[in-house]
Amino acid sequence: MKKELSNIKIKGFSVVEMLLSVAILSLLVTSLVGVFIFGEESTVLSGDRARASVWAEEGLEAVRNIRDNDFTNLVDGTYGIATSSNEWIFSGSSDSIGKFTREVIVASVDDDRKQITSNVTWQQTTSRAGSVSLVTYLTEWQAVVVSDLVVDVANASLGGGNKKLEGITIENQGIDDLIIDKITVSWNNGEGIEEIKIDGTSVWKNNGAGTPDGTQSSGVQLDIEDFTLAVIDGVLDITNFNFSGSMDGEVFTILFEMTNGTTAEVTVDLSGGGGPTCGTESDTLTIATNGASVGGGGSKELQGVTVQNTDTSCDITIDKITVIWGNGNDIEEIKVENSRIWKHNNEGSPIGKQPTGTEIDVVDYIITAGNIDTFNKFKFDGNMSGDTFNITFEMLDGSTKSTGNFTP
């Protein structure tokens, strides 16, 4: 028994040993194989990621081309991109190729800058999604064509038997010299232009400097003898534009083209002898309070006061507003046609909530000729139900107009 037992014991031990070694070996091999497979999968995944990046970049490059065409093509939103008539266009909200899905997000930074994000996502394993996100900023670089040339036509007039347009001045407000290359003058009557003199020098003449030769009609581009306007020159006179006949009552459009590609255009309106004559602003201002009401949250707002500019050619500018009311509340804000023209902690002056009768210097508000504009609200810090108001508007020319007492 003893011997048999010991024999069995020895045999059993070697089988256990064998099983153990096989188990350890298989564990080792399995883990090694696992590591290896994982490594290979990583290589594949990194390849996917690299190709996704290239494809995401295509999104940015396509948007760049769309921007190059016209900055206004970039409207905020989420898009897919596609080709139509062999051009890149925005299409739908995403696009796909193989397992990759791409969306391009256009967001505004400010008026001339957009943030473009190109997101590519894909299912990299059954349980994990991969994603690549690239961001760039695009600007409206083409928009900056504001010329350093400032043309002042305020004192423009006709002289020399109404054949000469005089009194226009030019100034270089930039840093570098400007070279005026071409001038195009447009007007309405049948007369022709014979000569342009800047600062006493003839830069174009029908039988002299510049091209084309001969008296030219309205709208012809005149290639003048290049005129260099240095910054130190200050304000220079365009001595005159000489015409073949009387230019009385004309409206001129003058386009200056500089060699650096910038342009400046001005309009000289001599119809009615130097622009429309505008009367006293308050004479053409009509105020209506019959549509006014007290409303808003807590009845704190006086709404619906309208102002009408009855003149058809002159604008009215509201400079100051004085509101009088009965109770002890203070005024906080004035808003007209959805634009805030005074707020106690923001636009206009004075700063702070104001009591009744205070003259408020609002942000100048222009009522365009012929327009009827509505004051969205005069906002107060308390309930204004049943109160009586009196609003006085002071225009830029100093004239005033009041509503008289009214109870909405």
Place this chain on the structure above:
Amino acid sequence: MKKINRKKGITLIELLLYISMSMLFLYVITNVTGFFIEGRIKNQTIAEVEQQGLVVVQFLSQSIRNAEGINSPIQGNSDDALSLDVFTPADDPTVYDLSSGVMQVSEGSSSTVDLINGRVTISDLSFDNLSKDNTPGVVRYQFIITHNNSEGRFEYNYSKTFYGSTSLR
């Protein structure tokens, strides 16, 4: 006698056991080694295809970005070769095309240079000029890159399609 007989019997069984065990062991080792070698080659193959593809994309995008204009394909057209108008006179024009599966570039009058090594082949190369009017231009390129695999073996079987676009600046 009994003792001797018993010892001999045990030795034989032990021998058979040892042999079968070592055979099993060898079999497993050989297989695992084979798997590792095969896997290593596959890994190399994948890396080769991805890296060579990226090299081509980077060459193309750098050239296009710095180019002055696109000679061909013209706006709205597609072609299997790309000719760029570049600023450096000696490199003008820079032409990318495919010659028996090898991506090549030639700059100016210089002879062509291969962009990829001999282990991969490029096919279905196409360039689309998708420029909008009045823009510097944009080129879309796509190609399939495949590892050479004349004997049709699994570990060399890998192929990927690359898509990209680049705008001129």
